Amino acid sequence: MASTLTEPSRQTEVYGEYDVVVLGGGPAGIAAAVAAARSGRSTLLIERYGFLGGMGTAAGVTNFCGLHANVHGDIRQVVHGVADDLLSRIAALGGLNAPHNLFGKTVAQAYDTAAYKIAADDLLLSSGVKVLFHALAAGVVMRSPRQVQALLVETKSGRRAVVGRAFIDCSGDGDLAAWAGAAYEKGDGHGNMLYPSTMFRINGIDPERAGKAWETIPALMLKAEAEGRYTFPRKTPIVRPQKSGIEWRVNLTQLANAQGNAMDGTDADELSDAEALGRRQIASVAGFLREVPGFEKSYIVDIAPQVGIRETRRVQGLYMLTEADVLECASFADTIGVNGWPLELHLKGDVEFRWPKIPESRGFNHLPYRMTVPPALDNLWVAGRCASMTHEAQSAARVTGACFVMGQAAGTAAHLSLAAGCNAADVEVPALQSRLESDGAYLGLAW
Secondary structure, X not given: OOOOOOOOOOOOEEEEEEEEEEEOOOHHHHHHHHHHHHOOOOEEEEOOOOOOOOHHHHOOOOEEOOOEEEEOOEEEEOOOOHHHHHHHHHHHOOOEOOOEXXXXXXXXXXXXXXXXHHHHHHHHHHOOOEEEOOOEEEEEEEEEOXXXXXXXXXXXXXXXXXXXXXXXXOOOOOHHHHHOOOOEEEOOOOOOOOOOEOOEEEEOOOHHHHOOHHHHHHHHHHHHHHOOOOOOOOOOOEEEEOOOOOOEEEEOOOOEOOOOOEOOOOOHHHHHHHHHHHHHHHHHHHHHHOOOOOOOOOEEEEEOOOOEOOOOEEEOOOOOEOHHHXXXXXXXXXXXXXXXXXXXXXXXXXXEEEOOOOOOOOOOEEEEHHHHOOOOOOOEEEOOOOOOXXXXXXXXXXXXXXXXXXXXXXXXXHHHHHXXXXXXXXXXXXXXXXXXXHOOOOOOOOO
8 A cells, every 4th residue: 555645736825914923722832823913913823632731721731830939948830921921811700729839849730621622712813813614724825935925724614824923832743843944853862752641520528528628639649559559650649629628630641652752743653553542541530539538429520521731843943941940040141031940851650850049049940032033034923832942951941931032022022023024033021021020020030
């Protein structure tokens, strides 16, 4: 059987022409689209699902990480701007928990996924963003070797071309950038990527009897394994309550391919296999949790619509954020905001955290504008977990807070680029920083 076939050539209908085209509706895409639209640019956000939120909703993360940093022992919110607008909307819907302590070093903030979806819709539509749901990006058309002309998408109405002046890749996988010819890396250079997980939520918990179950569950896991009754895919569990108290989120799966390596989210077969594997692991974990005091009547109320991907392509930009930048709380003259999350390496069988010196350090590193700009392309930015970072640094700056930062900066930079008639690499950084600060962003220039 032939390994390839030739598709018939065709004329592709143009869906529309926009100043700024954003691929991906996660935190980076939300912030990028809002920033561009509020700057007066006609903006289209393209999302493969029927809702926004990225891994936060589609993968059931239900937890904002990286909004805060431990600043010389004082935990403070360090990500603002568009992020604040989204948080306030989620809170108004009753879907935002108070920040909760993690390891005595930082905090994270849980939310209800339904509230997140509704709040994100409201934020984008009220900002003037056009949203195209249920559209799967499939390729690009280049105006020149350095200029993207159009993004090709598959929709229920058929294939369409979206023509744009500026493009922002917030796909998480760097799809648009890779199709346009940008250089990228995957993994640590030896084929090892961060392991994915499948998240789920359980209901029917007795909050009083459960208490601080997250503190006792690790020992119960060790006991169950020692007795040969359960084998867990990873050692470090995340089992935490949602706002209601009777509903908890669970992150206790780890998804490997047939060779035992992290499943590759850009490989269609591995991604398909991982979905079924995640659900098998969830069935076992849910059985174990019913042995935990307060969880006896618990049941699975939701399994995330898709596998939670932590790392695939990382596009190579004008600067690549490094592990040392994160651990040493690096400063950059072209800062667009900060990352306050530590390295969070999902390794085989466990999770390893590496922290800056706490409380001696300021607890955050600057994120440079250059990490959003691929050098070989003039009208493309990359924001989110596929931005320019090493394997280790990406384990920190892939989380929600940093994605909001990069997205808002990319959307604002796209506007400034169009206004000045310049390429992405030539955007005036002081003008970008001034605009970001006037829009509420924190650049890390104080504290």
